[in-house]
Amino acid sequence: MDNLKILYEDNHIIVVVKPVRIPVQEDKSHDLDLLSIIKEYLKEKYDKKGNVYLGLVHRLDRMVGGVMVFAKTSKAASRLSDYIRRKEVQKKYYAIVNGSIEVDGKFHTLRDYLVKNERINMSRVCDSNTKNAKEAILEYQALENFSYQGKAYTLVNILLHTGRHHQIRVQMANMGHPLYGDIKYGQKINKVGQNLALFSYYLSFYHPTKDEYLEFQEVPKEELGLDPIWSVIKYGF
Secondary structure (H helix, E strand, C coil), X not given: CCCCEEEEECCCEEEEEECCCCCCXXXXXXXXXXXXXXXXXXXXXXXXXXXXXXXXXXXXXXXXXXXXXXXXXXXXXXXXXXHHHCCCCEEEEEEEEEXXXXXXXXXXXXXXXXEEECCCCEEEEECCCCCCCEEEEEEEEEEEEEEECCEEEXXXXXXXXXXXXXXXXXXXXXXXXXXXXXXXXXXXXXXXXXXXXXXXXXXXXXXXXXXXXXXXXXXXCHHHCCCHHHHHCCXXX
C-alpha cells in the first residue's frame, strides 16, 4: 500500500490512518489487511529478515476509517493494552446519523447494556441482568444538521468511554438515529451500497515508554474511501 499515512513512529509504536474497507487483520475474506501492510512497510524500511513483530492493541471495524496505534515491541503492546483496560486511552469519532438532532453545543450521555450474538455478529441493547451483558457508555454532541438527497442528517461528535462490539452503531440506532450506511442496524432506512459514515478522528494516550502524552487527529477525507455524503458537510474539516 503506497499511500499508507503515518502520523507518528518511533522504536516502540507506530500511529497510522486506516482507510475504509480495509480489515485491521486478516479475516475470512483474505483481503489485504492493515496489519500486513504495516509489517511489510517495517520490513522494507528497516531491512528486517523473517517475521516482523507488530502488536494489535485495539480495532476498528472494516468499514470504519481513522487513527490507530500499533505496538512495535511486546513491552509497548502490554502497556498500551493496560492503558486501554484502565480507560486511559481516549477515542473520538465523527458519525453521520439519520434524522435531525438538536445542535445545542452540549454533550449528552448514552448508557446502555449490550449483549453480542456471536452467530450473526450483531449486538443489541438489553437489560443489565441479561447473561453476558456489558455496560456501554458514550457521549455524543450534535455538530451540524444538513440534508442530502432529500433526507435529513446530523453530524455527531462521539466520545467513546467503553469499547463494546458495534457500540456506537447499536446505541445510536437504539435512540432512533442509526448511522448513515449502516445496513446491520438501520436496514429499514439505509440502502445497500452506502458506506458506513463513522470515522475515528482522534486518539490520545500516554507513550508506553516515555513520560509524554500523545494526541493525534485526522480529518475525514475522500481519499480514505469515505462516502460522498461527507463532502456536503459545512463543518470545519
